[in-house]
Amino acid sequence: MPELPEVETIRRDLNKKVVQKRIKKIDVRKAKLARNGKDNFLESLTNKSFSKIDRRGKLLIFVISGTGRFLLTHLKMTGQLIYQKGNKKTAGGHGWPEIGKLPNSYSHIIFTFSDNSRLFFNDLRQFGYMEVVDEKQLSEVLARFGIEPLTKDFTEKNFAKALQGRKTAIKTALLNQQIVAGIGNIYADEVCFAAGIKCQRKVDSLTKTEIKKLFSTVKRIMKLAVEKRGTTFNNYRDADGNTGNFVGYLNVYHRDGKKCKKCSSIIKKTKLGGRGTHYCPSCQK
DNA sequence: CTTCTTGTTACTGA
């Protein structure tokens, strides 16, 4: 499940690999994942290049040089962007699904650059997409995102303001991309644990001190997870096909039935807003 | 076999 740290890792990797390279060929194997329609998609990108890659929340934004257009890429749950150099036969990865040999049966869109290197858009469950948009469409899309946790806009004041008046559970608020951008199910649970706050607590029940704690925790965990190149629970891989290193730092996610690392209570699991929710009944108030 | 998994959007009903 690529969330902000995973998507940011891929963004940084690809910025070093594909920028300024001419796109020689695109193989759209599953037309559904190219939202503009295959022909339009091919025409918008073939023989163009990317000048840089940005990110907003979990959305990657490839800037297409000299066209005023952008390639949006969302990986949703099982999307991968794997880059391979021209003569390399393997990506050095391992695990599930096997990405050592590419393309595999989940490689739905394949970019070939002028140096014969390739970028594979793999997606086991096919929820992800790629879409070419113009500047107007881009600004409409970007308007729906809340504060970016790793920018200077993310201040305690802005965070409190975004939460103000909300009556929903704090975890649901953290998952809401219009409040804070980029947090998904794993980090929402981890943030609530690290802040010592029950996921089910209503936002309007939180004290100023608790909001402050949540704010600093979001910032700290997002930063740490980016440093560790994200969490590979099963499917996530970086642009080289390697796993992330944050799994060992997880305190609650998918640890139900195991002992809390802080207090040795048994981690519980429940459902909140239709999502699996993990927490320590003793550490979180 | 059934149930669960998740990011996002769309919809219903309160």
Added chain:
DNA sequence: ATCAGTAACAAGAA
């Protein structure tokens, strides 16, 4: 406006 709940999407894990 705001929110809760749910279906849809797909394919594999448990």
